[in-house]
Amino acid sequence: xxxxxxxxxxxxxxxxxxxDWLNLPCPVKYDEIQRENIMSLKPELFEGLRFDFxxxxxxxxxxxxxxxxxxxxxxxxxxxIIKVPxxxxxxxxxxxxxxxxxxxxxxxxxxxxxxxxxxxxxDRFSVKVNAQLTNEPHFSQGMFHFDYRGKDYQTxxxxxxxAFYGFNYIQSVTPTVALGGEVFWLxxxxxxxxxxxxxxxTDKVVATGQFASTGIVSLTYVQRVSDKVSLASDFLYNWxxxxxxxxxxxxxxxxxxxxxxxxxxxxxxxxxxEERLNLGVNFLLSAEIDHWKKxxxxxxxxxVGE
Amino acid sequence: xxxxxxxxxKAGAGASGGKGWGRxxxxxxxxxxSLTDKARRAASNTARFSQKLLWSTGKAAxxxxxxxxxxxxxxxxxxxxxxxxxDMESQQAGLLGAPPLPGSPPAVK
Numbered sequence: 258x259x260x261x262x263x264x265x266x267x268x269x270x271x272x273x274x275x276x277d278w279l280n281l282p283c284p285v286k287y288d289e290i291q292r293e294n295i296m297s298l299k300p301e302l303f304e305g306l307r308f309d310f311x312x313x314x315x316x317x318x319x320x321x322x323x324x325x326x327x328x329x330x331x332x333x334x335x336x337x338i339i340k341v342p343x344x345x346x347x348x349x350x351x352x353x354x355x356x357x358x359x360x361x362x363x364x365x366x367x368x369x370x371x372x373x374x375x376x377x378x379x380d381r382f383s384v385k386v387n388a389q390l391t392n393e394p395h396f397s398q399g400m401f402h403f404d405y406r407g408k409d410y411q412t413x414x415x416x417x418x419x420a421f422y423g424f425n426y427i428q429s430v431t432p433t434v435a436l437g438g439e440v441f442w443l444x445x446x447x448x449x450x451x452x453x454x455x456x457x458x459t460d461k462v463v464a465t466g467q468f469a470s471t472g473i474v475s476l477t478y479v480q481r482v483s484d485k486v487s488l489a490s491d492f493l494y495n496w497x498x499x500x501x502x503x504x505x506x507x508x509x510x511x512x513x514x515x516x517x518x519x520x521x522x523x524x525x526x527x528x529x530x531e532e533r534l535n536l537g538v539n540f541l542l543s544a545e546i547d548h549w550k551k552x553x554x555x556x557x558x559x560x561v562g563e
Numbered sequence: 564x565x566x567x568x569x570x571x572x573k574a575g576a577g578a579s580g581g582k583g584w585g586r587x588x589x590x591x592x593x594x595x596x597s598l599t600d601k602a603r604r605a606a607s608n609t610a611r612f613s614q615k616l617l618w619s620t621g622k623a624a625x626x627x628x629x630x631x632x633x634x635x636x637x638x639x640x641x642x643x644x645x646x647x648x649x650d651m652e653s654q655q656a657g658l659l660g661a662p663p664l665p666g667s668p669p670a671v672k
Contacts, residue, residue, distance in 0.1 A: 526629075
């Protein structure tokens with residue numbers, strides 16, 4: 258308040274140390290505050306072969322075909338890792354209108370189907386729908402997101418099946434710091450939770466901290482060393498199991514390729530290389546090694562189109 | 564008194580007869596119990612320890628090597644390629660852009 262008065266008292270706000278408190282920038286959405294970290298540290302690693310092909314039919318409409326052959330890990334209670342060979346083909350249709358609408362549908366040969374809809378009613382209010390249908394019972398899900406973007410805040414209401422309700426709000430406090438919170442209620446499991454998050458964002462550094470009453474503390478830090486290189490690290494602590502994990506990684510965005518590497522305290526190392534062979538043709542190499550479990554995953558793939 | 568009586572017993576148990584042989588061995592072992600046994604124990608300990616050390620260094624080397632292969636080798640290769648491309652481009656720019664560069668200042672003036 259005092260700062261606001263001080264600012265309005267001084268006729269020429271040329272001094273950089275006192276920011277314009279009434280014109281703070283709009284923060285990042287609450288569920289996307291860790292996006293830089295996720296982009297650098299969590300690439301889509303896979304094992305086996307992947308081939309993705311996207312064919313645009315006109316400016317808005319495109320079809321996508323994607324093939325996966327490899328092995329998929331089956332969750333097991335023992336220390337041993339069980340892998341099952343798997344292969345599927347995915348057909349997708351995308352309708353993307355730059356201005357207001359996005360419709361994406363996917364269908365897999367094993368019977369899974371998913372749809373995503375995003376519709377902007379105005380430039381501030383938008384609705385997102387995610388739906389997933391499977392042939393296993395109780396795994397299908399649907400989710401509605403209602404987003405409202407204010408001048409220096411963002412808020413979102415979430416409604417899902419199994420009586421899931423959530424609400425979050427994030428507000429810019431200074432030009433670089435945004436603070437937010439969320440509440441959610443899982444009706445079927447009779448669980449509720451509350452979470453808080455903060456994000457510090459400058460041109461060079463993105464640091465976030467998040468805490469939820471489910472017992473998860475998550476801290477992330479991304480440092481942009483140059484426009485090509487960024488280094489990222491994160492720390493995750495689970496209060497219930499008293500387990501902590503830290504990982505560090507690099508993200509190199511070169512002219513012909515993007516290379517991401519990660520090393521974490523579980524003895525797991527991973528690297529993901531996207532090499533651009535030609536315009537619209539990308540070659541993927543994915544590697545993940547778990548030294549303690551002796552689990553080695555290597556994959557290669559191609560992406561054509563886009 | 565006790566030691567000589569105990570020694571033949573031991574020899575008899577160990578070599579089961581064969582008096583001369585047993586006595587010879589006996590004599591050696593009586594003085595050497597402390598020496599050869601100690602040496603043998605030390606040797607076996609050293610062997611076991613060095614085996615363990617070798618094995619764990621081998622494992623550490625394996626982990627370090629594979630980690631290096633996955634995380635650092637691709638980075639070196641890609642950065643080298645990038646550098647080569649930059650060099651080639653600057654060379655091309657030098658070849659193509661060299662005549663205009665000295666020529667352009669007079670053109671501006």
